[in-house]
Amino acid sequence: MSAPRTITLDVARKMIDAMIRYARDNRVLPGSFAVVDEGGHVIAAERRDNGLPATFDIAIDKAWTAATMKTSARVLEVITRGQGWRLNVKYGGRLTIIPGSVPVVSGNKVIGGIGHSGGSAEEDEAIAQAGLSAFYREDHIDFTGEDMLRSLRRIADAAISHVIEKKLRPVAITIVDEWGGWPVLIYRMDGGGPYGYIEASRDRAWTAAAFRVPSDAVVNEVGINYGVGWNERLTVTAGGVPFRLQAQCSQWVLPVIGLRMIRK
Amino acid sequence: MALLGVSVARELSQYNVSIAVIDRHNDVGLESTTTNHNLVCQGGDSLTFRPGTLHAELNVKSIPLWPKLADELGFPLRRIGGLWLIRDKADFRRYLRLYSRAFKSSLEPNAPYYIPEGSFQPPLEFVDRKRLLDMEPYITPSALGALHDPNLCITDPVKVAKALAENARANGVEFLLNQEVVRIERQGITYSIYTRQGLVIKSTFVVNAAGIEVDRIAEMVGARNFSIVPLKGTLTDFDEEVGRLISHEVHVLPRIEDMPHVKAVLPNIYGLARSGIYLELTYRSDRVVREEAVNHNIKVAKELFPEIPFEKHVVKSFIGFMAYTNADTGWHDFVVDIPDYVPNWVNIVLGPAGVSASPMLGKKVVELLMQSGLRLEPKRGGFDPRARRGGVQS
Numbered sequence: 001m002s003a004p005r006t007i008t009l010d011v012a013r014k015m016i017d018a019m020i021r022y023a024r025d026n027r028v029l030p031g032s033f034a035v036v037d038e039g040g041h042v043i044a045a046e047r048r049d050n051g052l053p054a055t056f057d058i059a060i061d062k063a064w065t066a067a068t069m070k071t072s073a074r075v076l077e078v079i080t081r082g083q084g085w086r087l088n089v090k091y092g093g094r095l096t097i098i099p100g101s102v103p104v105v106s107g108n109k110v111i112g113g114i115g116h117s118g119g120s121a122e123e124d125e126a127i128a129q130a131g132l133s134a135f136y137r138e139d140h141i142d143f144t145g146e147d148m149l150r151s152l153r154r155i156a157d158a159a160i161s162h163v164i165e166k167k168l169r170p171v172a173i174t175i176v177d178e179w180g181g182w183p184v185l186i187y188r189m190d191g192g193g194p195y196g197y198i199e200a201s202r203d204r205a206w207t208a209a210a211f212r213v214p215s216d217a218v219v220n221e222v223g224i225n226y227g228v229g230w231n232e233r234l235t236v237t238a239g240g241v242p243f244r245l246q247a248q249c250s251q252w253v254l255p256v257i258g259l260r261m262i263r264k
Numbered sequence: 265m266a267l268l269g270v271s272v273a274r275e276l277s278q279y280n281v282s283i284a285v286i287d288r289h290n291d292v293g294l295e296s297t298t299t300n301h302n303l304v305c306q307g308g309d310s311l312t313f314r315p316g317t318l319h320a321e322l323n324v325k326s327i328p329l330w331p332k333l334a335d336e337l338g339f340p341l342r343r344i345g346g347l348w349l350i351r352d353k354a355d356f357r358r359y360l361r362l363y364s365r366a367f368k369s370s371l372e373p374n375a376p377y378y379i380p381e382g383s384f385q386p387p388l389e390f391v392d393r394k395r396l397l398d399m400e401p402y403i404t405p406s407a408l409g410a411l412h413d414p415n416l417c418i419t420d421p422v423k424v425a426k427a428l429a430e431n432a433r434a435n436g437v438e439f440l441l442n443q444e445v446v447r448i449e450r451q452g453i454t455y456s457i458y459t460r461q462g463l464v465i466k467s468t469f470v471v472n473a474a475g476i477e478v479d480r481i482a483e484m485v486g487a488r489n490f491s492i493v494p495l496k497g498t499l500t501d502f503d504e505e506v507g508r509l510i511s512h513e514v515h516v517l518p519r520i521e522d523m524p525h526v527k528a529v530l531p532n533i534y535g536l537a538r539s540g541i542y543l544e545l546t547y548r549s550d551r552v553v554r555e556e557a558v559n560h561n562i563k564v565a566k567e568l569f570p571e572i573p574f575e576k577h578v579v580k581s582f583i584g585f586m587a588y589t590n591a592d593t594g595w596h597d598f599v600v601d602i603p604d605y606v607p608n609w610v611n612i613v614l615g616p617a618g619v620s621a622s623p624m625l626g627k628k629v630v631e632l633l634m635q636s637g638l639r640l641e642p643k644r645g646g647f648d649p650r651a652r653r654g655g656v657q658s
């Protein structure tokens with residue numbers, strides 16, 4: 001069997017598992033991982049337990065850079081002779097010419113990108129390369145630890161199973177932490193769900209985390225005047241649900257799940 | 265292990281340590297060692313490797329070791345020379361840059377391209393079409409001339425691996441063949457290596473030279489501090505009738521539309537001609553010889569030698585895997601390294617040009633092991649570089 005020509009959610013998660021394993025084996029500080037499609041849109045992104053919140057979007061931006069520039073940051077650094085940051089004027093800071101940004105090539109075509117943020121430039125690069133290596137592995141590389149992330153994965157998996165069982169349209173799922181509504185996990189299900197769902201689910205998760213009520217109850221709780229203009233993430237339609245994890249994790253986070261789903 | 269593993273074992277057999285070589289096959293050299301181009305980069309090729317990399321260093325430092333090794337162990341090493349065809353000004357300019365590196369390198373020992381004294385004997389030279397035709401009468405009319413590297417050699421890497429293994433065995437190395445490593449445990453600095461066949465081998469040092477499986481073996485003890493992707497190469501062999509008509513390694517620089525494949529044809533030690541390499545990144549279990557790959561190899565051969573009916577003389581096509589690092593940049597490099605968090609463990613990833621770099625590899629590993637605290641002293645009974653003890657095969 002030859003290697004896949006596209007990145008599914010399962011493949012992206014397999015790549016992240018391998019990156020987590022690599023990061024743990026090489027004692028890299030906890031950070032975030034992102035795998036995006038060829039348009040630079042997230043398929044899966046995750047943050048390790050105790051990973052800095054800001055690493056999440058940096059990882060996504062690195063993956064976006066690799067996919068849309070169709071090359072790795074290391075090469076961009078060389079071909080722009082260290083002046084790559086100038087390109088950022090065009091992209092409002094999104095273009096990230098810091099190592100840890102690796103394209104996924106299959107069948108001579110760039111089909112996506114991988115980003116890691118949280119370590120040194122060299123570590124970020126090595127971890128993103130571990131993701132690429134996993135794309136070309138038939139077996140699954142598992143890791144130990146990361147209890148919080150594992151618990152949150154189970155919740156996301158339950159949501160995915162629900163969607164499949166009820167034959168709903170594919171969704172995007174975001175789980176955020178309670179401190180700043182910073183994402184810990186984003187998954188986009190296969191099957192052609194528009195990439196707009198990613199930001200929609202993220203906004204709902206943020207809204208539910210910020211107000212600690214379901215996103216569609218925010219208006220009842222705090223009144224409509226909080227609406228538009230106050231924060232562009234605020235979304236008062238249904239799909240953002242606050243929840244509390246049991247036992248050992250409860251004091252750490254009040255994660256929120258944000259779904260964007262439409263019935264068939 | 266195969267060529268790389270036995271090179272290291274042979275080098276270590278000069279010292280006062282007890283060594284076992286473990287391999288899942290019943291003989292050495294049955295994987296990448298047997299499915300490659302057979303080239304020994306003796307000069308010009310080495311100039312194409314990125315300066316400052318281990319890839320360049322081990323290859324360049326191996327150049328003077330090859331003739332000595334061939335003499336000690338009696339394996340075939342034939343200087344066929346390489347012809348890098350010039351089709352236009354762009355080709356010429358690129359070769360001119362390489363050529364000047366060769367010239368500079370022999371003057372400045374500390375230059376990144378340093379080639380040991382005497383390696384370019386005779387030196388690289390440009391040849392015009394007339395000389396090119398004298399050297400390769402069937403060459404394509406589109407070649408205006410060539411950069412001639414008279415030093416390029418071919419060998420039979422399996423014979424090299426066997427000779428090294430037999431010499432290592434004569435110097436006390438034990439071979440545990442038909443033993444597939446499935447699990448490794450580490451307690452402090454003692455490794456317990458478990459094989460599918462039920463053997464448990466205890467060791468205080470491990471050298472991991474498992475070829476395309478190097479990452480999986482390293483993961484068994486959390487010692488993977490590198491990443492590889494499997495680069496599959498398909499090669500095609502043609503019979504002696506064709507082999508007789510080609511005497512050099514002939515290649516053209518790939519153009520954008522040819523990427524990522526290599527366009528080269530060369531004779532082998534046994535008089536056949538070999539063409540390739542059709543390259544693809546894929547799963548390592550993907551061992552199918554694709555029709556597209558074979559057609560590519562025939563097309564390459566015909567592009568270089570249009571008058572030779574290669575398609576009627578195909579003997580076989582086969583695939584091999586190279587462990588390729590830095591696939592995202594294309595800047596492959598070797599890994600010969602002890603991971604920061606796993607003591608007494610050496611990972612070896614050579615991949616492309618691994619055969620050529622193998623003589624220096626053993627010395628590099630010895631250096632690393634000594635740095636990591638292993639006290640290596642020359643063996644009391646002495647080391648015999650020529651002795652052979654057969655029966656490596658189980």
Ligand SMILES: Cc1cc2nc3c(=O)[nH]c(=O)nc-3n(C[C@H](O)[C@H](O)[C@H](O)COP(=O)(O)OP(=O)(O)OC[C@H]3O[C@@H](n4cnc5c(N)ncnc54)[C@H](O)[C@@H]3O)c2cc1C
Nearest residue numbers: 266268288295296297300301303445475497584618619620
């Ligand atoms: C198409 C192609 C062309 C090439 N051309 C050239 C060239 O012209 N010149 C050049 O210098 N190099 C070339 N190379 C590279 C060269 O072939 C390799 O670098 C070299 O053969 C690697 O040797 P090795 O000992 O690492 O690998 P291998 O020969 O693959 O040996 C690895 C060994 O590890 C053993 N092993 C793996 N897993 C286990 C396990 N779990 N338990 C026990 N044993 C295990 C295997 O049985 C095998 O014997 C080429 C490679 C390819 C694929």
